[in-house]
Amino acid sequence: MKKLICIVCPIGCHLEIDAQHNVTGNRCKRGIGYAIEEVTRPTRMVTTTVRLLSQEHPRLSVKTSKPLPKEAIFRLMAALESLTVNPPVYMHQVIMRDFEGLGVDIIATRTIPG
Amino acid sequence: MKTDLLVIGGGAAGIAAALEASAQGLEVLLLERDTQLGGILNQCIHNGFGLHVFKEELTGPEYAERFIHMFHDKDIAYKLNTTVLDIRKEDAGFVVSASSLQEGWLELECRAIMLASGCYERTRGQIQLPGDRPKGVMPAGSAQRYLNMDGYLVGKDVFILGSGDIGLIMARRMKLEGANVHGVAEIMPHSNGLTRNIVQCLHDYDIPLFLSHTVTDIRGKDRLEGVTIQQVDENWKPISGTDKHFSVDTLLLSVGLVPDTMVFESLDIAMHPVTKGAVVDQHYQTSIPGIFACGNALHVHDLVDYVTEESRRAGRAAARYVKGLSVRQKRLALNSGANIHYTLPQYIDTADFNGVISCMFRVTKKAEQGEFVIRQGDRIIQRKKARFLAPAEMEQLDLDQTMLSDHETPLTLDFEVIRP
Structure with a gap:
């Protein structure tokens, strides 16, 4: 039996998952998926910024298009270090495609006009 | 115009x-x-x-x-x-x-x-932190603006005082950007941040959280060189002999x-x-x-x-x-009763009292289970059971106007803890 705190949403349900992957304590079905993934293949959304060539906005906020395996987070940070983006940038524009072949893109989270 | x-x-x-x-x-x-x-x-x-x-x-x-x-x-x-x-x-x-x-x-x-x-x-001055006054001590939200908007990492070795959400978010953020985050101290016996932030920002990166601890010394001539934290008793008084020292160049404050x-x-x-x-x-x-x-x-x-x-x-x-x-016209008080930190609104206006009132409030202590009860005088006019309550998480209870017994008697909201 492993105890987890669900982080799918801000409620933070206190979950328990056993060896057969039976989940209890969840208030919605997303908690079941979270608990199973957390004990098998944990992933996280990553949000950060990249360099932007703009006087007014020197940084562009970005995020992963979907959750990234936890162990790849610091490699992603290193890869984004050398990246520079030119305005205009549009919301959800792809900034880096398919990081390490994991099927995860890095996308802009705001619009910066040119 | x-x-x-x-x-x-x-x-x-x-x-x-x-x-x-x-x-x-x-x-x-x-x-x-x-x-x-x-x-x-x-x-x-x-x-x-x-x-x-x-x-x-x-x-x-x-x-x-x-x-x-x-x-x-x-x-x-x-x-x-x-x-x-x-x-x-x-x-x-x-x-x-x-x-x-x-x-x-x-x-x-x-x-x-x-x-x-x-x-x-809230700043250092408002919580009266002792010690030297070097560079490198700043509110966590200011550091967040420097980092995320302006692109400046404010330090390489960081300690954080206060486990509010901004402090937790910044612990992870600075860690991701290559800083060494030595720990987070919280004077209360529980965190003031959302549970998900404790998990995602601290547990994920093995950043220690020192509950019932506060910063009792700040050292540094020009730039911050180190901080001392101590455990506190139930009256928030530091306990001697519990000192821990951290060599850091940055102290972020997430203290409200x-x-x-x-x-x-x-x-x-x-x-x-x-x-x-x-x-x-x-x-x-x-x-x-x-x-x-x-x-x-x-x-x-x-x-x-x-x-x-x-x-x-x-x-x-x-x-x-x-x-x-x-x-x-007339305003009835909605008072904060047992285990309620505050309610919002604090008054109910009887003049234009249509439909359902969304009452927001915070409890004063953590509880696994409990019940919110709104009384007007001795009469219960609304109740709702709730689980996993914490002062850091705002609660909501909808109050139906038709339940009011009169337009004179003030109301009180209580949180009654149910012992498991």
């Missing part, structure tokens, strides 16, 4: 209130002191916003941009780089003086005012947010000792008719979704006021 509603602040609260008031047919003018709309959301690049309002998980900038689009679509008037300096009451409304980068000194007439100016961070009500200073508005915002009724109207408040300028929220929902209600209420549909 005389506008119906003047909104002070162009963040989540101000935009939502302006949109709603405009949808009700009001002439709205919004003033924002920054160079862009969106407020604090612009620097909150992490996700977790929008689950209630949009039913999906957004980052702060994404959440802001959606509302900014809606705002521009409605062609609502606004001025950037404009700081409100004073509010003066006149016979038929108010005169707001403001300073604009483009237009200079402005005097703006309006019939009603919505204060949506957000909150500010306070509603920014500076522009209320020249007015005689009743303020609440706990929320540090104005005392309001269910229409978010302050003690001065025609002046409303919402968002973090009213009380500090933990989710922007709640700010949006509250500000929409406030915008609608302001519209009813301007149209003359809502004239204040």
Whole structure:
């Protein structure tokens, strides 16, 4: 039996998952998926910024298009270090495609006009 | 030019209130002191916003941009780089003086005012931290702005005092950017941050959380060189012999947010000792008719979704006021009873008492299980069971007006803990 705190949403349900992957304590079905993934293949959304060539906005906020395996987070940070983006940038524009072949893109989270 | 509603602040609260008031047919003018709309959301690049309002998980900038689009679509008037300096009451409304980068000194007439100016961070001076006064000690939200907007990492070896959400978010953020985050100290026996942030920001990166600990010494001549933390007893007194030393160049403070009500200073508005915002009724109207408040300028929220929902209600209420549909009569107190830190609203106006009142409140202690009970006199008029409660998480209880037994007796909200 492993105890987890669900982080799918801000409620933070206190979950328990056993060896057969039976989940209890969840208030919605997303908690079941979270608990199973957390004990098998944990992933996280990553949000950060990249360099932007703009006087007014020197940084562009970005995020992963979907959750990234936890162990790849610091490699992603290193890869984004050398990246520079030119305005205009549009919301959800792809900034880096398919990081390490994991099927995860890095996308802009705001619009910066040119 | 005389506008119906003047909104002070162009963040989540101000935009939502302006949109709603405009949808009700009001002439709205919004003033924002920054160079862009969106407020604090612009620097909150992490996700977790929008689950209630949009039913999906957004980052702060994404959440802001959606509302900014809606705002521009409605062609609502606004001025950037404009700081409100004073509010003066006149016979038929108010005169707001403001300073604009483009237009200079402005005097703006309006019939009603919505204060949506957000909150500010408590500083070192406000919590009386002992020790030297070197560079490298700053509020966590300031460090967040430097990092996420300006691109400066404020230090390489970091300690964080206070486990509020901004502190936790910044612990992870600085770790991701290559800083060594030595730990987080929290004077209370529990964290003040959302549970998910404890898990995602501290547990994920093995950053230690020292509960019932506080910083008792700050050392450094020019730049910060180190901090000492100590365990505290139940009276928050440091316990000798529990010292731990950390060699750090940065101490971030996440020790609370306070509603920014500076522009209320020249007015005689009743303020609440706990929320540090104005005392309001269910229409978010302050003690001065025609002046409303919402968002973090009213009380500090933990989710922007709640700010949006509250500000929409406030915008609608302001519209009813301007149209003359809502004239204040009698205000019943809604008192904070057992284990309740504060309630919002603090009053219920019986004059225009239609439908359901959304009561927001915080409990004073952690509990696995309990029940919220609203009484009018001895009579129970609303109750709701709840689980996993914490002071850091705002609760909500809808109060149906038809349940009121009379329009004279004050109400009290209690939180009754159920022992397992």
